[in-house]
Amino acid sequence: MFQRLIALCAATFFLAACETASQTDTATSGDSSASSTTASSSANSSTGTAGSAESAEAKAKAALAEVGNTVYFDFDSSALSASGTAMLGRQAAFLKANPSITVTIEGHADERGTREYNLALGDRRASAARDYLIAQGINAARVRTVSYGKERPAMAGSNNAAWAKNRRAATVIN
Secondary structure, rough: OHHHHHHHHHHHHHHHHHHHHHHHHHHHHHOOOHHHHHHHHHHHHHHHHHHHHHHHHEEEEEEEEHHOOOOEEOOOOOOOOOOHHHHHHHHHHHHOOOOOEEEEEEOOOOOOOOOHHHHHHHHHHHHHHHHHHHOOOOHHEEEEEEEEOOOOOOOOOEEEEEEEEHHHHEEEEO
8 A cells, every 4th residue: 555655656746747847848948037937926926825824823823822722620620610611612612713723622630640640630621621612512523632641731840839730721723
């Protein structure tokens, strides 16, 4: 299967090279300045398209950050609080207004507990947030979950303030 895929890609590149060669031959017989102008304008238009796509993604990320992208949890809990459901309600409205956006919900835990326990807890937290978004009418195919457990703390430290910031479900745009 892999060899067939490589052969197909090689054939595609060969045909593309043949097409490019015929355009080069035509441009050589004609005015060379016209062909360079066309090449530079097509390069600028492709850069503009890529720039606008990056700009749209940056705007979407900024809009999600403005809405709020983090839900915090109590110690050893994956139950959504009132402030958590309010945050997820705003996220659901944002996702409804932007139907092309897909998100990943990252589940996190504080440093206390074993690695396995915290991965499972992070998964339950991410799933709770996902389930709430789905209940609000967001298509399940648009929401993915991942658990990092205690591996990616938002705040370093071994105190109540740090632990509270690390018990979270963070929504990120894919």
